[in-house]
Amino acid sequence: MTVILSYNIVWLTKFIVFVTLMTFLLYYCIMEIRFDLCKSLCHRDPQETELGKKMIENSIVLIDEIGFEAFTFKKLAQRIGSTEKSIYRYFENKHLLLVFLTSWYWEWVRYLIEINIKNIESAPKKLKIAIANLVEATAENPGNKYINENLLHRLVIQEGGKAYHITAVDDENKVGMYLSYKKLVKLVADIILEVNPKFKYSSSLSSNLFEMANNQVFFAEHIPQLSSIASGKKMNQDLIDMLWHFSGKILNQEV
Amino acid sequence: MTVILSYNIVWLTKFIVFVTLMTFLLYYCIMEIRFDLCKSLCHRDPQETELGKKMIENSIVLIDEIGFEAFTFKKLAQRIGSTEKSIYRYFENKHLLLVFLTSWYWEWVRYLIEINIKNIESAPKKLKIAIANLVEATAENPGNKYINENLLHRLVIQEGGKAYHITAVDDENKVGMYLSYKKLVKLVADIILEVNPKFKYSSSLSSNLFEMANNQVFFAEHIPQLSSIASGKKMNQDLIDMLWHFSGKILNQEV
DNA sequence: CCAATTATGACAGTAATACTATCGTATAAC
DNA sequence: GTTATACGATAGTATTACTGTCATAATTGG
Numbered sequence: 001m002t003v004i005l006s007y008n009i010v011w012l013t014k015f016i017v018f019v020t021l022m023t024f025l026l027y028y029c030i031m032e033i034r035f036d037l038c039k040s041l042c043h044r045d046p047q048e049t050e051l052g053k054k055m056i057e058n059s060i061v062l063i064d065e066i067g068f069e070a071f072t073f074k075k076l077a078q079r080i081g082s083t084e085k086s087i088y089r090y091f092e093n094k095h096l097l098l099v100f101l102t103s104w105y106w107e108w109v110r111y112l113i114e115i116n117i118k119n120i121e122s123a124p125k126k127l128k129i130a131i132a133n134l135v136e137a138t139a140e141n142p143g144n145k146y147i148n149e150n151l152l153h154r155l156v157i158q159e160g161g162k163a164y165h166i167t168a169v170d171d172e173n174k175v176g177m178y179l180s181y182k183k184l185v186k187l188v189a190d191i192i193l194e195v196n197p198k199f200k201y202s203s204s205l206s207s208n209l210f211e212m213a214n215n216q217v218f219f220a221e222h223i224p225q226l227s228s229i230a231s232g233k234k235m236n237q238d239l240i241d242m243l244w245h246f247s248g249k250i251l252n253q254e255v
Numbered sequence: 256m257t258v259i260l261s262y263n264i265v266w267l268t269k270f271i272v273f274v275t276l277m278t279f280l281l282y283y284c285i286m287e288i289r290f291d292l293c294k295s296l297c298h299r300d301p302q303e304t305e306l307g308k309k310m311i312e313n314s315i316v317l318i319d320e321i322g323f324e325a326f327t328f329k330k331l332a333q334r335i336g337s338t339e340k341s342i343y344r345y346f347e348n349k350h351l352l353l354v355f356l357t358s359w360y361w362e363w364v365r366y367l368i369e370i371n372i373k374n375i376e377s378a379p380k381k382l383k384i385a386i387a388n389l390v391e392a393t394a395e396n397p398g399n400k401y402i403n404e405n406l407l408h409r410l411v412i413q414e415g416g417k418a419y420h421i422t423a424v425d426d427e428n429k430v431g432m433y434l435s436y437k438k439l440v441k442l443v444a445d446i447i448l449e450v451n452p453k454f455k456y457s458s459s460l461s462s463n464l465f466e467m468a469n470n471q472v473f474f475a476e477h478i479p480q481l482s483s484i485a486s487g488k489k490m491n492q493d494l495i496d497m498l499w500h501f502s503g504k505i506l507n508q509e510v
Numbered sequence: 511c512c513a514a515t516t517a518t519g520a521c522a523g524t525a526a527t528a529c530t531a532t533c534g535t536a537t538a539a540c
Numbered sequence: 541g542t543t544a545t546a547c548g549a550t551a552g553t554a555t556t557a558c559t560g561t562c563a564t565a566a567t568t569g570g
Contacts, residue, residue, distance in 0.1 A: 044546090051547080067422030072527065083548055088529075161416045167322030169477045182480045201497050204471055204483040211470055212463050219462060222424045225437045228459040242456055249504045299517090306518080327556065338519055343558075 033144050035107040040175045041100045044090050052090055054080040056104075057146040059097055064151050068098060068159045095166065102163045103180040105156050108149065109137045110184040123194035124253055130188050131243045135213050136236050157214045185210065196251040205250060209243055216242075288399050290362040295430045296355045299345045307345055309335045311359075312401040314352055319406050323353060323414045350421065357418045358435040360411045363404065364392045365439040378449035379508055385443050386498045390468050391491050412469045440465065451506040460505060464498055471497075 034047045046052025058079050063071045071094060073087045091097040112133045117126040137153055164178060172178070189206035192199060199205070219227035220235055229238050247253075289302045301307025313334050318326045326349060328342045346352040367388045372381040392408055419433060427433070444461035447454060454460070474482035475490055484493050502508075 049546090069421065073529090074527080083550095084529085085531095085549090086547060089546075093528075158420060161420060164478065165413060165416060165473070166324065173478050178478055182478070185481050201483040201500070203481060204467075204474075204497060205501075207474060207481040208463070208467050208470070211466065212459075215463070215466055216459055218420075219459075223419065223428055223433055223437070226440050226458060226462040228456040242459060245456070246460075246501075246505055249507070250501055252504070304517085328558090329556080338521095339558080340520090340560090341518060344517080348557075 032146070033108070033111070035104055035111075035180075037100060037103050037107065038176045038179055040172075040177055041096055041103065042091050046090050046100075051080075051082060051086065053146045054082070055087060055090060055097075056101070057148075060101060060148060060151050060155055063098075063101075063159065064155050068094070068162060095163075098159060099163045099172070099177055101152065102156055102160050103177075104147070105137075105149075105152050105160075106180040106184045108152075109134055110180070110187055112137055113184075113187060117191075123191060124248075126191045127188075127195055127247060128244060130191055131209065131213075131247065132240055134188075134210055135240050135243070157217050160214060181210075192247075192251065195253060199251055205247070209247070213239060213243060287401070288363070288366070290359055290366075290435075292355060292358050292362070293431045293434055295427075295432055296351055296358065297346050301345050301355075306335075306337060306341065308401045309337070310342060310345060310352075311356070312403075315356065315403060315406050315410055318353075318356075318414065319410055323349075323417060350418075353414060354418045354427070354432055356407065357411055357415050358432075359402070360392075360404075360407050360415075361435040361439045363407075364389055365435070365442055367392055368439075368442060372446075378446060379503075381446045382443075382450055382502060383499060385446055386464065386468075386502065387495055389443075389465055390495050390498070412472050415469060436465075447502075447506065450508060454506060460502070464502070468494060468498060 032047075037045075044052065046056050055076065059071070059076055062076055062079060066075075073084045073091075073094060077084050077087055091100065113130045116129050116133060120126050120129065137149060164172070166172070185203060185206045188209065189202040192202040192205055216227050216229050216239060217231075217235070220229045220231040220239075224230065229235055229242060287302075292300075299307065301311050310331065314326070314331055317331055317334060321330075328339045328346075328349060332339050332342055346355065368385045371384050371388060375381050375384065392404060419427070421427070440458060440461045443464065444457040447457040447460055471482050471484050471494060472486075472490070475484045475486040475494075479485065484490055484497060
């Protein structure tokens with residue numbers, strides 16, 4: 001009897017170890033959120049290979065460190081112990097890598113907003129959640145093992161506009177390269193219309209919330225005279241309050 | 256008597272010709288508005304020489320044609336029949352040329368707003384004029400013989416953000432490179448405070464008016480799903496109406 | 511009006527950038 | 541066990557973003 005019991009305990013232990021390992025494995029999988037981005041963005045999807053993930057992970061760090069202008073595929077290759085050519089097999093050029101990164105970021109923000117408003121009835125509450133998420137897309141839970149959302153957000157604040165402020169903007173738009181941003185802006189524009197169905201400028205207010213949020217953080221941190229928000233611990237909350245104040249006034253919603 | 260009269264007529268004619276010529280000369284001088292920009296922006300002030308003016312005039316056209324990324328001093332030199340080296344004697348690099356051009360533009364907008372609100376008493380009217388001027392800085396009167404303000408405005412809409420979205424933003428800010436933009440934002444922020452002295456976010460609303468105006472034009476023309484404004488003949492008026500509507504709501508001013 | 515200074519053009523040169531091409535090997539797929 | 545493919549290694553090219561030198565033209569000062 002004691003022998004059988006001890007056998008059972010051994011198997012139970014083994015089972016528990018197995019379940020724990022599977023949980024970690026599952027967690028590992030969940031921790032690697034993958035987004036279906038526009039096919040034109042890359043030759044090969046970097047989310048599907050180890051090398052590709054290394055490129056994503058380290059390009060974010062490197063661009064954040066030295067800025068997009070100084071960033072080159074050669075430097076990235078050196079950092080991940082690969083070659084320029086291998087990176088070119090994934091991305092046609094560094095500009096498309098930037099569009100990939102910003103698209104991934106906007107997908108991530110949309111994903112966050114969507115899960116957070118899922119069970120919310122009140123439209124103003126939805127808008128409040130959307131604003132909070134677009135300002136602090138990183139704080140709550142890290143969504144990905146190899147993508148540092150905090151850094152990525154900083155990157156989008158610093159370099160995001162360069163993704164579409166280019167000569168070929170019309171061609172790139174035609175093949176759907178800015179779809180992630182458009183879908184996000186539409187999501188929030190629809191919430192805005194829920195709050196005030198008669199409002200004429202839902203798309204402009206929506207896109208301006210995103211642009212203004214990032215811009216005001218940039219100003220607060222680098223050209224403070226251009227912003228009423230001060231950088232520091234309270235910055236994000238102050239920014240959320242301001243965006244919410246503006247939206248409330250514009251949409252005739254008393255808060 | 257007739258002889259004396261005819262003599263008088265000859266002198267009168269000469270006088271008229273002289274006055275006309277002087278008027279043209281004066282007009283010529285007025286047509287070349289010069290702004291005192293930050294000394295760090297250029298080695299030699301291009302506004303003071305023929306070659307420098309050629310650089311300004313043609314860099315605007317060239318950047319508008321091929322985009323800032325593809326723009327090089329070599330191409331500009333070829334276009335004006337000069338050499339790379341000569342351009343480097345005026346500007347350290349193409350980035351500083353861009354900062355120079357955008358600064359000139361912001362000085363020009365501030366100049367326009369200031370002369371147009373000079374004799375206005377009502378603060379809301381001042382704000383309305385400011386908004387109209389920041390959207391249509393070009394329409395009324397061309398301010399400069401060698402600078403095409405229309406093109407320059409398009410350039411600022413397309414490439415303006417790149418002037419400060421750089422790694423060295425803090426250093427450049429320290430030496431006063433963005434002073435023109437700061438002064439303009441301050442001018443409008445003060446008008447906003449005149450409209451509503453209790454308003455907490457005057458700087459942010461002011462900078463956002465400028466950023467939003469340019470951004471929404473860019474979206475309207477290139478990624479229309481991101482804007483409620485449609486490109487075309489009515490675009491500018493629609494944009495003015497929207498900015499005025501937003502400002503009015505935010506500042507509790509019924510329009 | 512001449513001397514001195516300064517601005518420009520002509521030409522050369524360099525390190526880095528933004529790619530493209532070829533080839534051998536390792537690895538995964540069928 | 542062959543075949544496809546992914547990757548690394550190496551080489552090469554046109555262009556970019558500058559810097560340096562020198563002769564000449566234009567402007568300024570006395």
